[in-house]
């Protein structure tokens with residue numbers, strides 16, 4: 001499905017990003033595995049190469065313009081072009097609105113939302129023969145979660161950015177879409193929820209289980225492929241039915 005395509009995935013050292021990197025590679029793409037933690041990116045790139053795929057690990061802090069520009073430049077130097085950008089890196093530290101500091105707010109907005117502006121702009125400039133941008137939003141862009149006002153705002157921002165950018169980039173034949181995961185089992189989510197919280201969450205999911213990174217990765221792979229050429233500006237919810245009731 002993605003043979004000969006070049007993809008950059010941010011925050012791909014673990015969790016959903018790792019799942020996306022592995023599935024894009026399985027579908028034939030050469031994958032730039034990027035993460036703020038270089039060792040994790042190297043591990044995932046190694047997994048891809050061990051199973052016969054092409055990968056390169058590049059460290060990047062998606063909230064910093066210099067770091068993002070360097071990621072895109074190094075990707076081009078290695079692979080010569082760029083077809084797919086997956087904006088996955090994100091954080092979700094719980095803090096009540098009353099206790100939230102300006103630093104808390106800025107950190108989440110910078111990593112989750114400003115990053116999408118920085119990465120998408122740098123990538124779109126070099127997607128000379130069209131391309132696909134897929135950002136990882138969240139069901140938190142549609143429904144509220146206590147302790148995550150900054151996060152919900154950042155994910156709502158992604159949906160708005162996705163629609164506006166899809167309009168601007170249509171003439172360049174760059175599709176811009178987002179995937180909004182529900183509750184997905186990842187290292188990050190296991191830090192913020194205990195066994196009881198997971199039980200309650202699962203009870204609220206019509207599909208009867210938490211999602212796995214692969215559930216999100218399959219949706220991303222589809223949106224990153226030519227099968228989705230006529231889809232742009234959309235936010236695809238992948239949540240086992242969580243927000244239907």
Ligand SMILES: NC(=O)c1ccc[n+]([C@@H]2O[C@H](COP(=O)([O-])OP(=O)(O)OC[C@H]3O[C@@H](n4cnc5c(N)ncnc54)[C@H](O)[C@@H]3O)[C@@H](O)[C@H]2O)c1
Nearest residue numbers: 011013014015016036061062089090138183184186187188
């Ligand atoms: N897990 C869920 O239930 C869930 C639900 C909805 C949306 N999401 C979204 O999916 C994405 C991935 O979440 P996850 O659960 O896999 O998280 P995770 O914490 O398991 O993994 C996130 C990865 O991003 C990296 N990262 C963090 N800050 C970074 C930065 N500044 N620059 C580059 N990389 C950075 C981390 O090192 C880590 O490898 C996030 O955007 C998150 O908001 C997750």
